[in-house]
Amino acid sequence: MSKGYAPIHAGHFAFAGIRTFMRLPHVKELRNVDVAIVGVPFDSGNTYRTGARFGPNGIRNESLQLFAYNPAQSLDIFEHLSAIDYGDIPVMPGQFVASHQKITQDAKRLLDNNVLPIFLGGDHSISWALLRAVAAKYGPVALIHFDAHTDLEPPYSFNNQTFDHHGTPFSRAVAEGLIDTEHSVQLGIRGAFFDRDDAATLNSAFTAITATELHEMGMTKAVETIKAKVADKPTYLTFDIDFLDPAYAPGTGTPEIGGFTSHQALQLVRGLTDINFAGFDLVEVMPAYDHAGITCLAAATLVYEMMSLLALNKAIFH
Numbered sequence: 233m234s235k236g237y238a239p240i241h242a243g244h245f246a247f248a249g250i251r252t253f254m255r256l257p258h259v260k261e262l263r264n265v266d267v268a269i270v271g272v273p274f275d276s277g278n279t280y281r282t283g284a285r286f287g288p289n290g291i292r293n294e295s296l297q298l299f300a301y302n303p304a305q306s307l308d309i310f311e312h313l314s315a316i317d318y319g320d321i322p323v324m325p326g327q328f329v330a331s332h333q334k335i336t337q338d339a340k341r342l343l344d345n346n347v348l349p350i351f352l353g354g355d356h357s358i359s360w361a362l363l364r365a366v367a368a369k370y371g372p373v374a375l376i377h378f379d380a381h382t383d384l385e386p387p388y389s390f391n392n393q394t395f396d397h398h399g400t401p402f403s404r405a406v407a408e409g410l411i412d413t414e415h416s417v418q419l420g421i422r423g424a425f426f427d428r429d430d431a432a433t434l435n436s437a438f439t440a441i442t443a444t445e446l447h448e449m450g451m452t453k454a455v456e457t458i459k460a461k462v463a464d465k466p467t468y469l470t471f472d473i474d475f476l477d478p479a480y481a482p483g484t485g486t487p488e489i490g491g492f493t494s495h496q497a498l499q500l501v502r503g504l505t506d507i508n509f510a511g512f513d514l515v516e517v518m519p520a521y522d523h524a525g526i527t528c529l530a531a532a533t534l535v536y537e538m539m540s541l542l543a544l545n546k547a548i549f550h
Contacts (some may be wrong), residue, residue, distance in 0.1 A: 236264045236314020239300065240451045252317035253352075253535070259316040260346040266313045267542055268536070270342065271320035271352050272513075274331050277357030277398040281485040283518040287528075288320055290483070290519035291535065294528040298536045304502055312543040318342070318349075328396060332361040333479040338364035343402045343511070350538055352531075353515030355485065356383055359470050360401035362513055366468050367410040369511050373416035374465040375438070376458055377402065379472040380422050380488040380502070382440065384433035386415055398485075399517070406437045413438045418456055419446055419500075420475040423488035427430045443490050450495050454478045455503035466510040469538065471501075473516050473531055483522025493528045501537045505544055 240256040252258050253269040262268070271288030277283060301308045308316070321338045322333035334493050339362050342349045351362055355380075366373055375381075384406075385399040396404065405411050420441035425431040439461060446454055474484045477491035517531045 237316045238310035238314070244324035246548050251289070251292050252291050253300050253532070255296065255317055256317040258319055262418050264314055264348050265316050265345070266546065267315040267539060268318040268342055269316070269348050269351050270318045271337075272323065272335055272351050272354035272358045272362075273320050274323040274325070274335070274353070274358055275355045276296065276326050276328055276331070277355040277396065278485050279397050279399065281518060282515055283520045284353055284355045284485060285325065285391055285529070286459070287354055287515070289515055289520065290525070290528040291352050291514070291531045292317070294525045295532040296534070298532060302366060302536070302540045304498075304537075304546055307540065307547060309540055309543040312546040313539065315539065320428065328357070332357070334363045335361035339511075340368060343369045348509065348542060349511050350535055351383055351511070351513040352361060352535065353513060353517070355398040356470075356515045357396060357398045358403050358434070358512055358515065359383075360396075360404045362511065363401075363405045363410040363468060364408070366511050367371065371467040372409055372412040372528050373510050374462040374467040375402070375411050375417070376462060376467060376469045376504070376526060377416070377418040378420055378470070378475040378497070379418060380420055380474045381472070381473075381486065382433045382442070384437055385430065401534055402437065405441045411438070415462050417441065418455065419458070420492060422490050439514055443492070447491070451499040451503070456502065457499060459507065462507060464508055467507050468510050469504070469512045471512070471514045471534060473514065473527060476530060481517045483514050483520070483525040483527030485518055486516075494533070497530070497534060498537060501534055501541070503539060506548070507541070509542065514538075
């Protein structure tokens, strides 16, 4: 049983104090910590709508009704995990390179202290910086990537300069050897491409299951496919909220119809038991485009399920 950090009981001061994920203590000290929720409020990689810098706070705001006992997994998370809300990594809007360096630096501090992080974005470019930190500890990791887009594009070229953005993190990470491509999978890819070269990114780096294929195979089969693919490799899970259909997640930067329900997303994440996770992120939440907080609530609940997977692992293997 965990004797570390746990949330304030929801019956006490639920709306008072600093807003943290699930009312977890806001702590920077990393001793006796298993899991840290970490905000990364950077959105200078967005190319259509902007506002993902407000995603971490939006997700925290909708996490108040998430409680310690997860009936879907039949466990009390904090009997097995000591968890904190680490707060946000300090980044500078518009400063892509410097902010990414800071993101990597702070992520390394968490990992070097054997704290498993769950990052709240922020646009999807942050995954490149985070994978640098994760690969520095574990070597190339398997990637489970939920998204409407491949994010395998080359940088933009303008005025004889190149610029990275939220569509380039995984082409960059593959080029740097941060991802074990043989054991990685993308799910939910859909929508139009810029041109034939852009369309050719599909399945170019690692296995992609398009939205059409995923709808046809079903969530149970998809979970089996993911587990077989990643095997026992250290695994990083990245979840772009636009994996969900915009009916369930309107508050995002590049929505694509034909996506997935919040229930289907829960089925997928809940099914990813017995995986050797090295870290998580959930990105591209934009509260300004959200209606009644439904995108932020979906994101918060998915993060809760990620934390539950870690509690299950610890309950089984420790």
